[in-house]
């Protein structure tokens with residue numbers, strides 16, 4: 063049996079396991095010996111081993127070794143039993159007590175030496191230890207004040223610490239001694255990393271905390287290095303292909319468009335546009351993430367990219383997550399593009415069949431130069447004549463696969479992925495490690511910070527009074543209805559009720575609009591158009607408004623039950639105001655019941671910086687939840703923490719890039735083990751699958 067197969071042995075075949083326990087272990091995600099070895103302790107307990115029980119005090123938690131003298135079962139109240147074992151430490155007699163575990167007596171025969179760990183109780187004269195854990199020992203020699211570190215694992219029903227520790231011990235002894243090292247030797251030396259087998263041993267059976275730290279450092283590097291290798295390989299696959307089109311430097315229509323805008327680009331926008339243009343002029347396809355806080359002006363930049371493609375006789379496509387947004391972008395582009403002679407089209411799921419067919423034809427013939435659409439854009443029956451620029455807005459809502467499907471609509475098109483949810487740099491490097499990153503880190507000039515207040519519901523009348531004043535001076539407002547988990551129906555109904563209540567009550571003198579997820583698309587669009595034109599003063603809405611909606615005259619945002627929203631979502635919602643020159647306000651109505659909810663609201667009050675808030679959010683929720691890594695197609699991280707370990711991440715990324723530059727297919731003998739490891743860890747990865 064070769065070594066790799068050995069560590070891949072199904073856990074069922076390890077001694078003491080068997081099919082029944084194997085199925086319990088599977089609930090913990092443990093299918094193989096490898097999974098078991100990489101099932102790291104959640105924490106460690108430091109244990110003090112004392113030589114004689116008279117050295118301890120009441121309520122101390124200690125470990126003490128003793129020889130079994132005898133035992134007895136006691137019947138307590140309410141059917142409880144206690145097993146009391148008399149032990150001698152050589153000087154004193156003391157008692158170890160187990161509750162409701164009569165079987166323990168069978169394991170502990172008189173004459174054996176055992177170490178018991180637990181809390182000390184001296185109230186009844188002799189020392190009594192309530193046993194939390196125990197070990198059978200062969201030797202009766204105890205070192206004085208010896209410290210032992212005991213791993214504590216996350217458990218599931220019917221799998222206890224003792225069993226897991228024992229199983230891991232077996233796996234370590236029988237499967238790791240010859241386990242090969244797969245991190246290249248030069249990196250092990252350069253970063254002074256522990257070898258693999260020692261790292262696994264020290265994670266599970268450390269002698270002291272320092273050992274766990276050393277082991278963890280290696281395993282973090284390993285985890286991030288393998289992940290970055292995968293991402294770097296994905297990127298190489300893309301950027302090795304050549305584009306079938308080239309761009310001219312003229313940019314005449316582009317310049318006209320910029321002149322027609324009522325504003326000039328901010329320095330951050332100009333810089334990012336230069337980065338994108340440079341990529342567009344390259345012979346290999348662009349694969350770039352455009353990141354920018356809400357309202358930082360990403361749309362204009364993507365428009366420039368689409369326009370450049372159109373000006374060069376090619377096609378551009380912009381895919382957005384909602385119909386409202388598709389419509390909004392379409393209106394914006396049409397207004398500016400048509401006077402320049404560029405054909406812009408819309409394609410959404412709700413369009414009538416005849417309209418769709420017409421759009422398909424225009425896309426296929428190339429007459430539709432820029433297409434804005436929802437998921438409808440990646441349907442099978444759509445073919446572009448020459449798609450050269452594919453832009454995806456709000457990448458979070460699309461998975462990696464959808465990104466690839468749009469890309470496949472062209473022959474190596476340039477690809478621009480935009481995200482309005484600011485992602486901390488470290489996380490972006492992992493989630494989008496295969497993309498280059500451009501950041502718009504500056505808001506358009508003249509924006510005033512949004513004033514954010516957190517209030518209790520009983521202050522709502524004052525809020526509506528304030529809203530009325532703002533509407534009277536010509537502004538508009540949003541009122542966001544409570545979030546109803548999993549039920550668009552209930553959520554929509556809440557919005558309907560509230561709109562009615564306000565239009566007859568607090569806002570009776572004004573025009574109140576309603577927008578929710580269950581409305582027909584045409585109606586949604588009609589409402590948005592009216593709001594955009596100022597015909598609606600206050601819009602009662604659900605979270606459908608969340609992304610991208612741009613009505614600069616709206617200056618008040620009231621979020622009801624704000625404690626039920628996540629931080630990223632609150633920030634997105636708040637980003638719907640503060641998009642013009644007027645002072646804007648965000649009022650969070652909440653009655654937070656948990657510390658976490660209070661922390662979120664405090665963060666919103668404190669900061670308007672999307673990057674700061676995203677980092678806070680990441681701390682609260684963890685990366686998987688934060689951006690749905692499950693749908694991003696990336697493996698979960700076991701030891702690395704993307705915020706804490708950002709330095710290791712940067713190093714691992716650079717090393718991965720350098721390694722692939724020198725050995726793109728990992729064919730060199732010194733990288734053989736690494737290739738094997740990658741294939742085992744990422745069996746679905748196409749990049750390394752066919753090699754070797």
Ligand SMILES: Nc1ncnc2c1ncn2[C@@H]1O[C@H](COP(=O)(O)OP(=O)(O)OP(=O)(O)O)[C@@H](O)[C@H]1O
Pocket residue numbers: 325326327328331354355356357358359360361362482506507609610611612614637641
């Ligand atoms: N350089 C600029 N100067 C002044 N206003 C600008 C500038 N760039 C964009 N804007 C305006 O700022 C508003 C926000 O821009 P845009 O919609 O492009 O931002 P965004 O980053 O796409 O926002 P979101 O993430 O919320 O979708 C728009 O009304 C836009 O016209």
